[in-house]
Amino acid sequence: MTATVTRVQLCTLADLPTGLGRGFEVGGRPIAVFLGREGQVFAVDGKCPHKSGPLADGMLIGEQVVCPLHAFRFDGNSGACDQESVCGIQAYATEVRDGTVFVTVPLS
Amino acid sequence: MIRALHPQKPKLVVIGNGMAGARLLEDVLACDPSRFDITVFGDEPYGNYNRILLSNVLNGTQDAKEIFLNPLAWYEENGITLHAGKRVTKIDREAKLVYAEDFSVEYDYLVFATGSKPFIPPIPGTPLHGVFAFRTLDDCRNIAEYAKGRKTAVVIGGGLLGLEAAKGLMTHNVEVTVVEMSPWLMSVQLDEAGGKVLGQTIANLGIKARAGTVTKELLGHMNVTGVKFADGSEIPADMVVISAGIRPNSELAKECGITCDKAIVVDDQLRTNDPAVFGVGECVQHNGMIYGLVAPLWEQTKVLAKVLTGADATATYTGSKIATKLKVMGVELASMGRINDLQPTDEVVQFSEPARQVYWKAIIRDGKVSAACLLGDLAPADDLMRLFHAGAPVPDRRLELFFTAGSAKKEVSLADLPDSHQICDCNGVCKGTIVTAIKGGKCTVPAVGKATRAGTGCGSCKTLVKGLIEAVAGGVKADPSESWFVAAVPLDKPSLVAEVKARGLKSVSAVLRELGAGDDEKSRNGLASMLKSIWGTEYIDERDSRFINDRVHANIQKDGTFSVIPRIYGGITTAEDLIKIGHVAKKYAVPMVKFTGGQRIDLLGIRKEDLPGVWADLGMPSGHAYTKALRTVKTCVGSEFCRYGTNDSTGLGIDLEKRFQGFEFPAKVKLAVSGCPRNCAESTVKDVGVIATEGGEWEVSVGGAAGAHVRKTEVLCRVTTKEDALRVIGRFLIYYRDNAKWLERTYDFVPRLGIEKVREIIVNDALGICAALDVEVEKTVAAYVDPWLERDQPVYAGQFEDTKRVPLPVL
Numbered sequence: 019m020t021a022t023v024t025r026v027q028l029c030t031l032a033d034l035p036t037g038l039g040r041g042f043e044v045g046g047r048p049i050a051v052f053l054g055r056e057g058q059v060f061a062v063d064g065k066c067p068h069k070s071g072p073l074a075d076g077m078l079i080g081e082q083v084v085c086p087l088h089a090f091r092f093d094g095n096s097g098a099c100d101q102e103s104v105c106g107i108q109a110y111a112t113e114v115r116d117g118t119v120f121v122t123v124p125l126s
Numbered sequence: 127m128i129r130a131l132h133p134q135k136p137k138l139v140v141i142g143n144g145m146a147g148a149r150l151l152e153d154v155l156a157c158d159p160s161r162f163d164i165t166v167f168g169d170e171p172y173g174n175y176n177r178i179l180l181s182n183v184l185n186g187t188q189d190a191k192e193i194f195l196n197p198l199a200w201y202e203e204n205g206i207t208l209h210a211g212k213r214v215t216k217i218d219r220e221a222k223l224v225y226a227e228d229f230s231v232e233y234d235y236l237v238f239a240t241g242s243k244p245f246i247p248p249i250p251g252t253p254l255h256g257v258f259a260f261r262t263l264d265d266c267r268n269i270a271e272y273a274k275g276r277k278t279a280v281v282i283g284g285g286l287l288g289l290e291a292a293k294g295l296m297t298h299n300v301e302v303t304v305v306e307m308s309p310w311l312m313s314v315q316l317d318e319a320g321g322k323v324l325g326q327t328i329a330n331l332g333i334k335a336r337a338g339t340v341t342k343e344l345l346g347h348m349n350v351t352g353v354k355f356a357d358g359s360e361i362p363a364d365m366v367v368i369s370a371g372i373r374p375n376s377e378l379a380k381e382c383g384i385t386c387d388k389a390i391v392v393d394d395q396l397r398t399n400d401p402a403v404f405g406v407g408e409c410v411q412h413n414g415m416i417y418g419l420v421a422p423l424w425e426q427t428k429v430l431a432k433v434l435t436g437a438d439a440t441a442t443y444t445g446s447k448i449a450t451k452l453k454v455m456g457v458e459l460a461s462m463g464r465i466n467d468l469q470p471t472d473e474v475v476q477f478s479e480p481a482r483q484v485y486w487k488a489i490i491r492d493g494k495v496s497a498a499c500l501l502g503d504l505a506p507a508d509d510l511m512r513l514f515h516a517g518a519p520v521p522d523r524r525l526e527l528f529f530t531a532g533s534a535k536k537e538v539s540l541a542d543l544p545d546s547h548q549i550c551d552c553n554g555v556c557k558g559t560i561v562t563a564i565k566g567g568k569c570t571v572p573a574v575g576k577a578t579r580a581g582t583g584c585g586s587c588k589t590l591v592k593g594l595i596e597a598v599a600g601g602v603k604a605d606p607s608e609s610w611f612v613a614a615v616p617l618d619k620p621s622l623v624a625e626v627k628a629r630g631l632k633s634v635s636a637v638l639r640e641l642g643a644g645d646d647e648k649s650r651n652g653l654a655s656m657l658k659s660i661w662g663t664e665y666i667d668e669r670d671s672r673f674i675n676d677r678v679h680a681n682i683q684k685d686g687t688f689s690v691i692p693r694i695y696g697g698i699t700t701a702e703d704l705i706k707i708g709h710v711a712k713k714y715a716v717p718m719v720k721f722t723g724g725q726r727i728d729l730l731g732i733r734k735e736d737l738p739g740v741w742a743d744l745g746m747p748s749g750h751a752y753t754k755a756l757r758t759v760k761t762c763v764g765s766e767f768c769r770y771g772t773n774d775s776t777g778l779g780i781d782l783e784k785r786f787q788g789f790e791f792p793a794k795v796k797l798a799v800s801g802c803p804r805n806c807a808e809s810t811v812k813d814v815g816v817i818a819t820e821g822g823e824w825e826v827s828v829g830g831a832a833g834a835h836v837r838k839t840e841v842l843c844r845v846t847t848k849e850d851a852l853r854v855i856g857r858f859l860i861y862y863r864d865n866a867k868w869l870e871r872t873y874d875f876v877p878r879l880g881i882e883k884v885r886e887i888i889v890n891d892a893l894g895i896c897a898a899l900d901v902e903v904e905k906t907v908a909a910y911v912d913p914w915l916e917r918d919q920p921v922y923a924g925q926f927e928d929t930k931r932v933p934l935p936v937l
Contacts, residue, residue: 026932035922037670038677045934055635055670064929072686074929075674075734077647084647086674086682088553089582101579125934 028119034059039083041074044123049110050074051121052083052094059114060094061121063107067099073107135163137232138434139224141214141378142239143168146407146423148196150239153431155204161435165207165231167214167224170262184266184294217382219400235434238390238398238405240375242418247282247370251344256365260291261372269367273298276364280304280353282341284311288369292333295367303334303361305353310337315450315461319478320499323485327457327502374409374416389416394442396430406430413445422446449511451504457483460507462514463497465489472496475524479503488527493519495527540593549590552583560591564598570605571595572613585869586834611656612868614649615641619656619867626660633657633666647673652868655754655790659863662909669922675752678926679913680737683730688737690729692746693787696761696779696799697725703746710743724758724796726751735928738917747787748914754869755790756797756859759783760808764801764818773818775801778848782816785852785903788910789859792866796831797855808832813872814855815839824851828858828884829876837873840881843889856903857888857896864902 026044034040034053041064042049048064050073062083064073071087078084081094091100097109111122138154140147143166151166182188201208209226216225223230244259246252258269273279273295281292284306292302304311310321311328325335340356344366352362374389385391385399389411396404396412406426408418417423425446432441449462465487468474473490484502488495488510495514500507506528513520513527520527545558555578563577571591575581581588611619615637622641631637634653638645650671658665675681680688692707707727711719717731726749732740741748750757759782762768764775779799789795798809799816809815811832817825823844830839842858845851861884866875876884886892888899920926 024935026934028932029930033923035669035924037668038922040924040927041929043929043931045932048929069684070686075682075686077650077673078670079645079647079650087684089647123934 022125023122024125025113025120025122028121031059031114031117031119034119037078039074039076039078041072042121044121047123049121049123050076050083051112051119052078054078054081054094058094059112059119061110061112062092062094062097063109065107066090066092067105067107135161136234138162138164138235138237139231139233140164140166140237140239141224142166142237142241142375142407142409143170143208143210144239144241144407145420146241146409146427147237147239149424150237150406150427150430151204151206152196153427154435157431157435157437159204162235163207164205165209165224165233166201167212167226168208168210169213170211170264180260180263180266180290183263184260184270184291185297186270186294190263190267214378217378219382219403222402234402236403237430237434238376238379238384238403238409239407240378240409242372242374242408244368245371245373246368247341249341249343251346251350252368254344254346254350254366255348256346256350256363257344258365258367260287260367260369266294269294269365270298272365273300276300278303278361278363279365279367280361280363281367281369282353283369283371284308284335284337285314285369285371286312288367289328291367291369292328296331296333300365301334303336303363304328305339305341305355306335306337307340308337311335312459313466315459315465316499316501317465317487319476320465320485320487320501323478323480323483323501324457324459327483372408372418374411376409379403379405379409387411394444395433396426396443397433404430404434412443415445417446417448419448419450421450422448447515449514451507451511458500458502458504460500460504460511461498462495462511463489465497465499467497473524475527477525477528486528490520490524495520540590541597549594550578550580550583550587552587553579555580557594560594561598564595569595569599570607572605572607584834612649612652614638614644614646615653616643617641619865623656623660626657631657632661632664633668634671635668636666648869651676651754652792655792655868658790659906662905678734678737679748679752679916680732681752685731687731687733689751690732690737690740690744691722691726691749691751692744693749693783694726694746695783696759696776698761698776698780699727706744706746710740713743714740722751722758724760726758733928735926738920738926741914741917747912750788753790754793755788756783756786756795758796760796760798760812762799762801762804762806764799768801770804771801771818772820773801773822773824774848775799775807775816775818778816778824778851779807781848781852782855785856785907786859788912789863789906791859791863792868793871795859795862795872810839811836812839814858816851816855819844822846824848826851826854829872829881831871831873833871833873835873837877840876842881842885853900854888857899858884860899860902860906861888861895 028042036053037055039050039052042051049061050064052060066073066085068090069087071085073083073085075086076084082091083094084091090104092107095109097107099106113120183190212226214224214226222233224233244261259265279295279300279302281288281304284304292304295302310318311324341353342356343354344350345352345354350363350366352360354360376386376390379390380386390405390409392398392405392410392412396406398405407423426443429441429443432438451460475488477486486500488498494517498510543557547557549555549557549560559578560574560580563574568574568577571581571588574591581591607613609618610616611622625641634650637653651673654671669677680690682688711729714736716729720728722728759779761776761779765771765773766776782797795813797814798807798812800807800809801818803817809817811830815827815830819825823846825844827839827841830837862872862875
């Protein structure tokens with residue numbers, strides 16, 4: 019049986035400024051990665067499903083990623099949207115080991 | 127002749143192809159398009175036309191062919207057999223046959239829609255040439271034709287139609303006299319006072335009116351030459367138009383034994399005494415009433431169509447309330463009920479304004495509007511009609527019938543909107559969605575906004591949302607957050623500032639930690655702006671409390687690119703700068719170069735990683751087209767080149783912009799300076815507008831905008847020197863910065879305080895703070911740093927970096 023997910027090394031923790039996002043493209047997949055004020059690292063889809071806003075340019079409010087275009091909010095852990103009519107986004111598992119940030123993404 | 131192709135179906139025959147007959151056909155088809163084999167007889171050799179517009183044909187504003195409702199092809203397409211110009215001569219109810227001149231048609235159901243004909247009073251002389259009735263399309267054509275070259279005309283009958291005829295004749299350059307038997311004009315719709323107002327109004331239009339005048343005889347041998355009245359007087363007339371009312375066409379029905387009174391008698395299902403024979407329109411009498419307007423007629427045809435097709439066999443017509451709005455001869459008129467049907471117990475509410483020829487009267491019976499007429503100004507007409515039709519109780523303060531309180535009016539109109547009506551145009555939120563949220567317990571504007579996004583865009587629909595909450599939930603719940611500076615900290619601005627200073631809170635995260643009850647992006651932006659103005663250089667700038675625009679000093683666009691607007695002071699640039707901008711646009715393949723509304727040049731579609739390069743190549747300071755700050759100072763050419771300019775508007779504009787550039791405010795701020803009252807810089811719709819006046823003064827006005835709301839500025843003061851203008855504007859801007867709520871534009875701030883209070887503080891120094899405001903201006907000017915200098919030294923990792931590409935591991 020083949021693995022369907024894989025863990026990818028992204029960057030160092032120092033590359034992520036406190037409370038702010040950075041945009042990555044992991045194997046062609048846009049991902050927004052945020053370092054929370056409490057030290058957590060969130061990784062979610064890079065595009066807002068509403069109008070494709072670049073989420074890495076959004077703000078992180080607590081554990082919520084806020085789209086910079088029209089302020090739709092997505093949970094950094096689950097990807098769920100706070101608006102009923104808008105679908106949620108994919109959230110990805112993250113891990114910080116020895117100052118290096120890893121994210122687990124699907125292979126396909 | 128057009129023949130239908132469905133012989134087996136039940137046969138519906140309609141006699142009359144006017145407003146009622148044709149409308150009935152449409153209603154029947156709408157209920158069931160294939161139910162009947164339909165035949166219709168029309169007296170006039172046309173399809174049907176809109177009789178209401180006949181007067182337009184007479185006065186030449188519409189061509190005859192424009193008023194046809196259904197062309198002949200319509201009958202064909204719908205399989206209806208139309209006998210146009212064929213008169214029905216006899217009906218055999220036993221055999222169920224309708225006879226025309228030379229043929230007969232069978233029916234299962236027969237409908238009389240024979241309408242009415244003009245009433246020609248029995249006065250001698252009516253057969254003379256030049257005497258016309260005013261009823262049909264042919265009448266209109268004949269009148270217009272005959273009017274050519276004539277000088278005088280008399281219209282007999284001062285009702286609605288008579289006045290329309292008079293108006294039509296005026297367009298043919300004929301001198302018109304209207305003769306009315308009743309003591310005043312339009313005696314059906316108006317009372318005596320109203321009739322007199324109308325008389326004056328039409329006299330001003332050049333039409334003579336003789337009310338209370340009985341016509342005795344039309345004079346002439348072959349052609350009419352004059353009119354003689356009962357008092358023995360005579361006036362000359364080259365033509366006479368008779369508009370003395372109508373008589374229902376019920377002879378045919380009478381002849382075949384249908385019960386008639388003043389018209390064909392029908393029951394609540396529009397049925398005559400013969401169960402297979404029906405009637406609609408002006409030829410029928412229902413419950414003693416004959417209606418001569420289209421609205422009741424449409425109510426009748428709708429019911430009859432349901433009854434005939436079986437769509438609703440129990441549908442009933444219970445009579446109509448007559449209400450109509452008319453424009454007679456340029457006179458606005460609304461009429462409902464019977465104004466002259468006054469009972470001793472009725473209340474009468476009246477308002478008149480003779481100078482404007484306005485006259486309003488309402489009759490209240492049992493606490494409801496039973497009749498009303500409005501003349502000259504129809505402002506209260508819609509509300510009155512709504513009350514009249516609904517039979518709703520009138521307000522306790524009767525004058526509110528005419529002068530409705532604004533709030534009550536809003537509720538009614540909001541309630542009338544369909545659920546699909548879009549309330550929030552920014553986020554596309556419909557009324558139904560908002561109402562659902564309110565019913566789900568969201569009873570404050572912010573709660574509705576959170577649930578639906580309504581009102582969270584430009585905010586201009588918030589009053590509508592509030593109105594909906596009032597209408598649906600019965601009242602907006604007291605929302606303490608209204609007074610808070612930002613949503614995340616439950617304190618108003620003065621308390622917040624006091625706490626921040628007392629506790630020495632110098633960063634947004636510190637404020638949120640110690641005073642916060644929540645966290646959201648707008649609150650953080652607001653706190654950041656406030657802390658910066660409180661602490662100046664001591665402020666701890668946390669970049670995660672800045673919106674992306676304020677992190678990269680450019681405005682994010684829909685595709686994630688940014689726009690760059692260099693500062694161009696007062697809208698004045700140089701050839702060198704233009705060339706530089708052109709070079710930059712070329713070098714970075716800028717997809718769009720646009721002039722903004724504030725006289726700047728916008729380079730759109732710049733990638734984030736190109737921003738530092740673009741700024742460096744431009745070598746110009748930031749135009750602040752992103753943050754809540756001073757945006758532009760728009761100017762006209764002023765006295766430098768303009769031949770009207772009275773003062774140096776560009777000079778003052780540039781000085782203002784150089785002084786206040788980079789000033790941050792609770793919302794964006796735009797200025798303008800106009801060199802003369804022609805106001806080419808549109809200074810009266812800016813946060814601060816300056817207009818040079820003849821005599822060398824500057825008029826400073828504040829609180830305007832042409833954004834989501836349009837508001838004209840209010841004059842703050844006049845000053846004589848440029849220095850005075852700079853000083854008073856600086857004071858106003860700082861006072862606004864320090865006292866407005868977050869995101870509160872000056873056009874909300876100034877009216878909230880009142881311009882007099884603003885003037886007392888800023889101009890007359892009533893609070894004794896002007897010196898402190900001046901100091902604050904200097905401090906803020908000195909603190910200005912061009913944010914575009916961050917190009918050389920990014921403040922945090924990846925500030926201007928592109929998305930980082932990471933390959934997947936190869937398995």
